[in-house]
Amino acid sequence: KQEVTQIPAALSVPEGENLVLNCSFTDSAIYNLQWFRQDPGKGLTSLLLIQSSQREQTSGRLNASLDKSSGRSTLYIAASQPGDSATYLCAVTGGTSGSRLTFGEGTQLTVNP
Amino acid sequence: DARVTQTPRHKVTEMGQEVTMRCQPILGHNTVFWYRQTMMQGLELLAYFRNRAPLDDSGMPKDRFSAEMPDATLATLKIQPSEPRDSAVYFCASGLGSFEQFFGPGTRLTVL
Numbered sequence: 003k004q005e006v007t008q009i010p011a012a013l014s015v016p017e018g019e020n021l022v023l024n025c026s027f028t029d030s031a032i033y034n035l036q037w038f039r040q041d042p043g044k045g046l047t048s049l050l051l052i053q054s055s056q057r058e059q060t061s062g063r064l065n066a067s068l069d070k071s072s073g074r075s076t077l078y079i080a081a082s083q084p085g086d087s088a089t090y091l092c093a094v095t096g097g098t099s100g101s102r103l104t105f106g107e108g109t110q111l112t113v114n115p
Numbered sequence: 116d117a118r119v120t121q122t123p124r125h126k127v128t129e130m131g132q133e134v135t136m137r138c139q140p141i142l143g144h145n146t147v148f149w150y151r152q153t154m155m156q157g158l159e160l161l162a163y164f165r166n167r168a169p170l171d172d173s174g175m176p177k178d179r180f181s182a183e184m185p186d187a188t189l190a191t192l193k194i195q196p197s198e199p200r201d202s203a204v205y206f207c208a209s210g211l212g213s214f215e216q217f218f219g220p221g222t223r224l225t226v227l
Contacts, residue, residue: 036215045206046218091158101146102171103208103216105158 004029004099008092008106015082016114023077023109025092030073033096036103037066037077040089050077054096082113117141119219121207127225133195136222138207139188147190148208148216149175149182158206164190165212197226 005028015021025035034053038046050059050066052075058067065078079086089110093103120139128134140147148163162172167184175182179201181193194201204223210216 034214038218045220046208048215048217051215093158100171101165101212102148102160102163103150103158107157 004032004094004097004104006092006094006104006106008090008109010109011107012110012112014112014114017082017084019082019113020078020080021082021111023079023090023092023111025075025077025106027073027075027094027104029097029099030070031097032070032094033101035066035068035075035092035094037064037075038091038093040091040108042088046091049090079111082111084113084115086113087111119207119209119217121205121219121222123222124220125223125225127227128197129227130198131196132226133193134197134201134224134226136192136205136207136224138190138192138209138219140190140207140209141217142188144209144211144217145187146210146212146216147184148210149190149192150206150208150218151203152206152221153203161192161205194224197224199226202226 009024036051037049052068063080068075089108091108093105146165149161152158161175162182184190204221206221207219208216
């Protein structure tokens with residue numbers, strides 16, 4: 003059974019700092035990996051999708067990398083802003099999970115002004 | 116601006132009552148998912164459809180939950196009878212095949 007782990011569970015940083023969120027998964031036979039953002043009481047916003055054949059994806063200040071063989075992904079946020087404060091979720095499809103997304107528990111990020 | 120819509124956004128009901136949640140996937144998407152989010156369990160899949168056919172409903176308590184897609188523009192999730200432990204946020208997501216999934220705003224269900 004696929005398991006996804008995110009470290010750290012919570013992170014508090016001053017504005018302007020670059021930061022890295024970590025995600026690991028147990029079954030490397032994934033189709034893709036998706037990073038989401040969730041604001042309190044809101045739905046999930048898709049940030050980046052990395053296909054299993056890709057190594058990284060970039061969108062603005064966000065860069066996600068994927069090392070499928072080691073079962074790891076990182077989300078890099080450059081020059082963090084208070085508006086980046088949210089919970090960041092990593093999820094994978096594939097392997098024994100098929101098309102379903104298997105989620106990590108999330109990293110709760112607070113960026114202080 | 117294509118997005119997944121869900122109704123109702125909030126629902127408060129009493130134990131034993133029937134609850135129906137609706138989802139309109141993004142036009143053209145052929146895969147629809149129902150997820151549930153709780154503090155204890157996090158996000159977990161309940162069921163999903165491809166081309167309106169149910170592919171996996173193993174995450175759903177079948178004695179009380181049912182999911183259907185009457186047509187390509189509507190997915191429903193029904194709970195009958197509802198119980199307090201069903202209180203959660205229910206998300207619908209849609210996508211094209213096994214690619215990126217887009218989530219709706221969720222239905223926050225409270226069963227008293």
